[in-house]
Amino acid sequence: MLVKYLLATIIAGLFAGILLTPAMYVKTVPLILHAEEYENAGGEGHSHEAPAATTEAAPAVAPHEHGQEAGPELPLGRFGNTLLINLVAGAGFALITGAAALFLGRRITLQNGIYWGLAGFFIFNFAPAFSLAPELPAMPAADLATRQAWWLITVVLTAGGVYLIVLRDEIWAKLVGVVLIVAPHVYGAPEAEDLASAVPPTLASEFAVSTLATNLFFWVVLGTALGWAIQNYASSELDA
């Protein structure tokens, strides 16, 4: 087990997660809070969970709405929760990226780290967002499980496509790679039947761009930090 390598990836992920938090608070969280005003004003609200997931006996449970009641979230406050989750998420994406590099026999360095980051951004953010735009609270959307499945399949196919295009030299591989990346968008993401929304379109478009900007920032930091941490803490293991 390459323990130093694992620790180096986790450190890089935590670092990127910390930096993501202020970026979110500048660009995306204000828009989320703004949208929740429409969500709460709409009266209808949205149900957070699929009905099957909650087995509470009380009939006609009022949909949980943000910012008005204490949800079952961890008691760290909104900022604390987001910071914690960003740290954990950063470590998760770092571990996946580090694992991919290990499988492929590639070394993430300070110089090429930004490309690993850009690949991660393309795979996890840009490709899914291309057909399934990042949503604000109170925006209409298709069934959650269907969208999650589409998201997951798109991420996996795009990862395969990026590998075939970037790391394989054969022409057929690059063609298959393009097909893999394009396929989920030709198939199409699940769409809501009724697109009418209480959230102003301007807010929604601003949010979509803001999320891509903050996530691009996150991935560039993560890729570079991965290269730096692995080069400085784990190269002895990889050169063995």
Added chain:
Amino acid sequence: MATVRTSNTISLPLASRLTTAVVSLLLGIFIVYGVGLSHSETLHDTAHDTRHSYGFPCH
């Protein structure tokens, strides 16, 4: 040493990398699933802003 430092590949054979790669991948998938996709209400509410901001399908 300079060539080793700037190398983009890992000389270590696959057999020596595989365990770490599998552990790292599974751990990473487990974490990202929990942060982004799990239907647990506690996880959803805690991760709410991150899910929206990251572009995970949320509601």
